[in-house]
Amino acid sequence: MIKNYIKTAFRGLQKNKGFTAINILGLALGLATCLLIILYVIDELSYDRYNTQASRIFRVNEDLKLGDNSVQYAVCMPPLAKTLKAEYPYVENAVRLKNAGSWHVKKGNSTILENRLAYADPSLFAIFTLPMINGSPSSALTEPNSVVITETTAKKYFNSINVVGQTLLLNDNTPFKVTGVIRDVPKQSHFNFDFFISMSTWPDSRSNEWLRSDYNTYVLLKDRTDAKKLEASFPALLKKFSGAQMQAQVNMSIEAFEKSGSFFKMNLIPLTDIHLKSNLSGELSPNSTTQYIYIFSAIAIFILLIACVNFMNLSTARSSNRAREVGVRKVLGSDRKQLIAQFLTESVLVTFVATLLAFVAALFLLPVFNQLSGKELLINGQSLVWIVPSLLLISLIVGGIAGSYPAFYLSAFQPVEVLKGKLATGFKGSGLRSFLVVFQFSISIFLIIGTLVIYNQLNYIQTKNLGYNRNQVLIVQNVFELNRQAKTFKQEVKEIPGVINATMTGFLPTSNWKNTSIYYKDATLDQKKSLFPQSWEIDEDYIKTLDMKMVLGRSFSKDMPTDSNGIILNESAAKFLGLNDGINKTLYRSQGGKHSLDNVKQYHIVGIVKDFNFNSLRESVSPVVMTLAENTGALSIRVDTKNLPALLSQIKDRWKELSPNVQVNYSFMDQEFDASYRMERRTGQIFIVFTSLAIIIACLGLFGLAAYAAEQRTKEIGIRKVLGASVSAIAGMLSKDFIKLVFISIVIASPIAWYLMNKWLQEFAYRINIQWWVLVLAGVAALLIAVVTVSFQSIKAAIANPVESLKNE
Amino acid sequence: MMQEAPMIKITNLEKFYRTEEVETIALNKLSIEIATGEFVAIMGPSGCGKSTLLNILGMLDDPDAGSYIFNDIEVAHFTERKRADLRKHNIGFVFQSFNLIDELTVFENVELPLIYTGVASADRVKRVEEVLDKMQIMHRRNHYPQQLSGGQQQRVAIARAVVNKPKLILADEPTGNLDSSNGNDVMELLTDLNEQGTTIIMVTHSEHDARYSHRIIRLLDGQSVMENIMV
Numbered sequence A: 001m002i003k004n005y006i007k008t009a010f011r012g013l014q015k016n017k018g019f020t021a022i023n024i025l026g027l028a029l030g031l032a033t034c035l036l037i038i039l040y041v042i043d044e045l046s047y048d049r050y051n052t053q054a055s056r057i058f059r060v061n062e063d064l065k066l067g068d069n070s071v072q073y074a075v076c077m078p079p080l081a082k083t084l085k086a087e088y089p090y091v092e093n094a095v096r097l098k099n100a101g102s103w104h105v106k107k108g109n110s111t112i113l114e115n116r117l118a119y120a121d122p123s124l125f126a127i128f129t130l131p132m133i134n135g136s137p138s139s140a141l142t143e144p145n146s147v148v149i150t151e152t153t154a155k156k157y158f159n160s161i162n163v164v165g166q167t168l169l170l171n172d173n174t175p176f177k178v179t180g181v182i183r184d185v186p187k188q189s190h191f192n193f194d195f196f197i198s199m200s201t202w203p204d205s206r207s208n209e210w211l212r213s214d215y216n217t218y219v220l221l222k223d224r225t226d227a228k229k230l231e232a233s234f235p236a237l238l239k240k241f242s243g244a245q246m247q248a249q250v251n252m253s254i255e256a257f258e259k260s261g262s263f264f265k266m267n268l269i270p271l272t273d274i275h276l277k278s279n280l281s282g283e284l285s286p287n288s289t290t291q292y293i294y295i296f297s298a299i300a301i302f303i304l305l306i307a308c309v310n311f312m313n314l315s316t317a318r319s320s321n322r323a324r325e326v327g328v329r330k331v332l333g334s335d336r337k338q339l340i341a342q343f344l345t346e347s348v349l350v351t352f353v354a355t356l357l358a359f360v361a362a363l364f365l366l367p368v369f370n371q372l373s374g375k376e377l378l379i380n381g382q383s384l385v386w387i388v389p390s391l392l393l394i395s396l397i398v399g400g401i402a403g404s405y406p407a408f409y410l411s412a413f414q415p416v417e418v419l420k421g422k423l424a425t426g427f428k429g430s431g432l433r434s435f436l437v438v439f440q441f442s443i444s445i446f447l448i449i450g451t452l453v454i455y456n457q458l459n460y461i462q463t464k465n466l467g468y469n470r471n472q473v474l475i476v477q478n479v480f481e482l483n484r485q486a487k488t489f490k491q492e493v494k495e496i497p498g499v500i501n502a503t504m505t506g507f508l509p510t511s512n513w514k515n516t517s518i519y520y521k522d523a524t525l526d527q528k529k530s531l532f533p534q535s536w537e538i539d540e541d542y543i544k545t546l547d548m549k550m551v552l553g554r555s556f557s558k559d560m561p562t563d564s565n566g567i568i569l570n571e572s573a574a575k576f577l578g579l580n581d582g583i584n585k586t587l588y589r590s591q592g593g594k595h596s597l598d599n600v601k602q603y604h605i606v607g608i609v610k611d612f613n614f615n616s617l618r619e620s621v622s623p624v625v626m627t628l629a630e631n632t633g634a635l636s637i638r639v640d641t642k643n644l645p646a647l648l649s650q651i652k653d654r655w656k657e658l659s660p661n662v663q664v665n666y667s668f669m670d671q672e673f674d675a676s677y678r679m680e681r682r683t684g685q686i687f688i689v690f691t692s693l694a695i696i697i698a699c700l701g702l703f704g705l706a707a708y709a710a711e712q713r714t715k716e717i718g719i720r721k722v723l724g725a726s727v728s729a730i731a732g733m734l735s736k737d738f739i740k741l742v743f744i745s746i747v748i749a750s751p752i753a754w755y756l757m758n759k760w761l762q763e764f765a766y767r768i769n770i771q772w773w774v775l776v777l778a779g780v781a782a783l784l785i786a787v788v789t790v791s792f793q794s795i796k797a798a799i800a801n802p803v804e805s806l807k808n809e
Numbered sequence B: 001m002m003q004e005a006p007m008i009k010i011t012n013l014e015k016f017y018r019t020e021e022v023e024t025i026a027l028n029k030l031s032i033e034i035a036t037g038e039f040v041a042i043m044g045p046s047g048c049g050k051s052t053l054l055n056i057l058g059m060l061d062d063p064d065a066g067s068y069i070f071n072d073i074e075v076a077h078f079t080e081r082k083r084a085d086l087r088k089h090n091i092g093f094v095f096q097s098f099n100l101i102d103e104l105t106v107f108e109n110v111e112l113p114l115i116y117t118g119v120a121s122a123d124r125v126k127r128v129e130e131v132l133d134k135m136q137i138m139h140r141r142n143h144y145p146q147q148l149s150g151g152q153q154q155r156v157a158i159a160r161a162v163v164n165k166p167k168l169i170l171a172d173e174p175t176g177n178l179d180s181s182n183g184n185d186v187m188e189l190l191t192d193l194n195e196q197g198t199t200i201i202m203v204t205h206s207e208h209d210a211r212y213s214h215r216i217i218r219l220l221d222g223q224s225v226m227e228n229i230m231v
């Protein structure tokens, strides 16, 4: 019996090649997109799950509020890890990680700048699943100047993985002993390092300070320990340690501190939540957000729905052609169940073919998608284990759902009626079909509007006046490599023709250098009149080089010796302190150590700079203060030249003269800026691609429907033409029904899209308003697409020779 | 001699069609008996209810009132399922417009009823070949309906109707779409079948075709007005 179903199904599909192609193509496209999105989502959800103890690993976050400033940190105090392990029996282990920045590593006679290095406590390998293939996991990170490297790194530097005991020369040729080689850290990890340096190498790690936070701290809880239990003990712990130090250093009890509205808190985040739910200050690498997971999953479901709707629509549209078959089968003894089975078989067969096609398409599209999404997704033996069964399942479910409507609809035909040819035919017949078309087009229009809004917002971010000029700025990184000669380098660079100006500091709007500090409005260091801003060290050329604007006062100047105690505020810092006219007023900063008035440093305000963006544009500009100090993090050079390569080589020459062994590292400020929005841009691009796909699939469906509507009315068209109707009159008659549906879709989709996209925009502190023309444009685009699709079929039907169509009867 | 029970006995059969404005009485208290082995022709003007009657006799449709006893079983109120079951084992249909399935070959079209009655595959081949042979269309077994002439298509349809060896064949204007020579061939086939014991009820507009039958039932406005016994 099933053989007969398949045979009939196959012949039927073959006979209606156009219909079959549209159906399979649309479904395959939808499924392929879905598959890619599923791969993406699964990849995102799999972060850090490679750890066999993942469910027991938590990171300690800190939540700090000082006056009106609040910050959340992914880092904690230096002694926290060892204290937690010592004080709580249910804390099985604890480990600290600290990003070590960029280091030069010697390979033969040259050096390579590496930037995936971290300091780590010896307990690292007892907590995270980072299998060691060479060396002893328990002792590898005990001794100072030990380093554990990944397999790939070992091969890169030694061409071998058996390198325990070998020496690597890091930073200024300091010898480090390789004490272990581990497998590469999986891509799906919230940290990704190639070098783990023993924490004991870093003297600060022994610090006992409880009032600053700079170590990413993880705990491994004993089996069946509730993380809440540990969290509940944090207040007492903080009181005991941080409280004591606060009393000693700033002469304030923790109760008084809290009374003033400030607080210190700590909380735990499960390891597996970090990648998607944590976006704090001091993350080991930029994380993603669940928002994108939701958006992409929704798109996947939308696309699949659109493809299913196509399928149902085309199948039922074709139903009148099959009504006679149903009638005959019933007369010959088929009951309804058998007919339902037959139609379901047919639709599952189609979905199955589409699924196979989708799988092949996904294989081919994966590299493109990876490039687009910046991921390294792959389909291998491992992923096939779940892909194959889930694809089969999907084709069964989709085939079942998509086939069920036609199956029940068609099988309910009464043979007497059908054989008499009394079936309600024509496109108008089905209200459900119209509903489905509206549904499909509403989604498409929604996606078009969404894409336009996202595109506009990203464009806005990229062209917004940021308060500084990022174009034509060359950044030479790590000028500290030149030691004492950094200043000489700056001087020499400034003299090169084509260089307009240069400023030496690591604190740039586009860099990751961040430093916060507390400033007080009065000398008593009253908590209530405090500011907790970014505190940057700059030189006299900073404001001019970066093209920032002073709104009040002046920039630092060489001619003013008192500027070493001067300070520049940005507008938001000035506003925060109520010092909008604050030139020459004074700010105070504790020097640390014992709390006393002679431990306070005074700064006089020399100027207020116009706010400039240095955070993500999702956030508004936060307070920044700038002091005059030498900082050799980078040299930013404003250039004006037609011959950039020549200028670059001159700059490189100057560097080589001063430091022949260390390579110069440079970048461009505008590129750095773009890099910080890469995630957003990528998301935008992926969104655009998916939207286009959704629209293509919807159009395929409409194309098919229009073709059927035209086919069913072939005879009518023939008669009308014989009676003298023009081609345009007929094309118009055929297109009218569809156009009406698209209009309804516009009315439904526009307000929903407007509302939801506005909600999305709320996440940006700097955002566009959705213009009315966006809605109009989306509507017109949808209408145009529909008209083109439908009229192609309508015109084809209208210009056909009526003799042909009438002969068929 | 004991009177054998009739194969078909309908009593006071009624069928109405309601549309918005009018109610049509398609069958009006119609009573007919048909014995096993009879060849009956039904005649009457267009719209008098011939097809309606045939559809009810074939259990494709149910009556609104009255009784329909088929082989001693009252089927007037059977469910669709039960009717389908009874139908596929006992009744074969021949239509004016052939109603072959375009996607299936000649062989497969004829095979279809056997599939629905659950005949084993090897058996099916044998039986289909047998009828195709008898209908002289064996050489066309792998062709599709569109590739055949009207007469050939009707022979395939008859082959399909008889392949299950039904006790009753219902034919609604079987020669309506054929020229007279092809029409006569079809009538010969039906006569042969009848001589081999199959009961045949045929609707026709052709007095010529009606002459092949044993008895003509003439309908007018849903009622039997006359019966002619042929000699």
Ligand SMILES: Nc1ncnc2c1ncn2[C@@H]1O[C@H](COP(=O)(O)OP(=O)(O)OP(=O)(O)O)[C@@H](O)[C@H]1O
Residues within 6 Å of the ligand: B017, B018, B019, B024, B025, B026, B045, B046, B047, B048, B049, B050, B051, B052, B053
């Ligand atoms: N589905 C229906 N709805 C309404 N009226 C119907 C329906 N089917 C049949 N009729 C009416 O019932 C009556 C009998 O129809 P039927 O098809 O049985 O006629 P017929 O004798 O077969 O005619 P013909 O020789 O033209 O085929 C007609 O008046 C017809 O209009």
Ligand SMILES: [Mg+2]
Residues within 6 Å of the ligand: B050, B051, B052
């Ligand atoms: Mg009729």
